Amino acid sequence: MSSYSIKDLEHLSGIKAHTLRIWEQRYNLVQPKRTKTNIRYYDDTDLKLILNVALLNNNGFKISKIVKMSPADIRNKVISLTEGALAYEDQIHALTVSMIEIDEESFDRILSINQRSIGFDETMLRVIYPFLAKIGLLWQIGSISPAQEHFISNLIRQKLIVAIDQFVYQGSGKKFLLFLPEGELHEISLLFASYLIKREGHRVIYLGQSTPKDDLIEVYNYHQPEFLITVITTSPDTEDLQAYLDELGDIFCDSELIVSGYQILRTPVELPGNVRLLEKIEDIKGFVESLEAKENAVS
Template sequence: MNYYTIKDLETLSGIKAHTIRIWEKRYGLLEPLRTITNIRYYSDEELRKLLNVSMLVKHGYKISKVSVFEDKQIQQEVLKLNEKSLSSEGIIDQLIVSMVNFDHLNFEGILAQEIERIGFEETFMTVVFPLFEKVGIYWQIGSVFPAQEHFVSNITRQLLIRESSRFSNHQASSTVLFYLREGELHELSLLFYQYLALKAGYKTLYLGQNVPFDDLLKLEGMQKVDRVFTAFINGIEPDELNDYIQQMNAAFKRKKVFVTGAQLSLHHPQLPSNFKVVADVRAFKKYFGTLGERVS
């Protein structure tokens, strides 16, 4: 069982700690345990209850009314909200509740509903990636545990792979190599860019995360690749980044190389002329376009 401080509850629910204390005192909403030094701490069950209650309150329910609901009724009211069209923020709140509950079916159901409503690409842009920005912050401050992050990462990873498999571009005239260097393990954005390349008509060679550079060199005589795409997300020293880019330039000097990631904007490395920085999806579409059209 995991335990949370009142600050964790504030961060995850968006409800101020002062308000949580009032809800405890006035309505008996939560029953925190206390350490020997009299510091409140809360269980998984209490966090789940607060997340559900905060979602209802954010959507117009009165706390005085919700506080007398049984847990089952609270869950039923949350499900009713799920059937309505909510803002992206409301959808993200629901996904966080599902993450904390490890509720695989509900998490997938919410995403499926959004994909049906606004499309696959737009769902990832307005819901999934903002969700992971929040999860990343929560993880850094210790309010989300690794198992919870892995839970949502694996669901969205499988969703991207499943959607990408719809495209059969085996006869495409241009192939894009997608990979992450050794030590880079966060591949969701890479999978999404691969999906966009497939959608645009390219053939892709996807190697995924943590690829040794020597393995890339072995590809040269085995597989024809026209373009290379990678990301620099994890922390890296400026000199190490520059050295790696020079290695890439030597290996891929006759190819177009596309790079993305926070480390580029942080360190501003000198890029060879055949390198392009992909700042966002709009830039990716500009550089890749639809295969057969004129692209940069």
């Protein structure tokens, strides 16, 4: 079971730590546990309750009424609300609960509702990516277990693969080579890029996780793509990043290399002339659409 500080609860629920402490004292909403060194912490059950309370509170339920509801009543009301048109923040709360509970059925239901309402693209951009960003910090500091992170990542990965498979290359458009550096396993953003590119009719050569440099060069030489895309989240290390980018820029000098990811965004680097940085991998959508606009202008 994971443990959370009150700041973690604030980060995930949007309820200020000061308000949470008032609710603890006035309504006995949750009671923090204490470590052997007397440090306060909260567990998964506490986090689920706070997220559900936040969702109900955001939708007009007063805290004085919520604390009188049974756990079953709270859960049923939350399920009923998530089947309607909720604010994105509330959908993110519901997804977080499904992650904590390792509840695939709940996760699928929430995503399906959003896809029907706003489409797959907007579900990824407005719900999934903010959700991943929200839990990313907790993953970094170890407040989320590997099982929870793997569970949610694999479900999102499955949804992306299904979405990608609906598009069949028709023989036109640009050629993109997508890969992750050796040691890099965070694949969701690269899969989303593949989805966006294929949807616009371009060809994708997808190498995926932890691609050895020699294999990357071999595939590049064979296909000669106009563009390469990679996402650098944890690998290579910050001290090796500049040398890695310089090497890629030199090896693939006849193509444009598009890079994004947490590691490169937090590390000061000088980009080679043929390397473009995207602040967010979601910006690949605008980049691909700009290619289409250029093609139309030329024709």
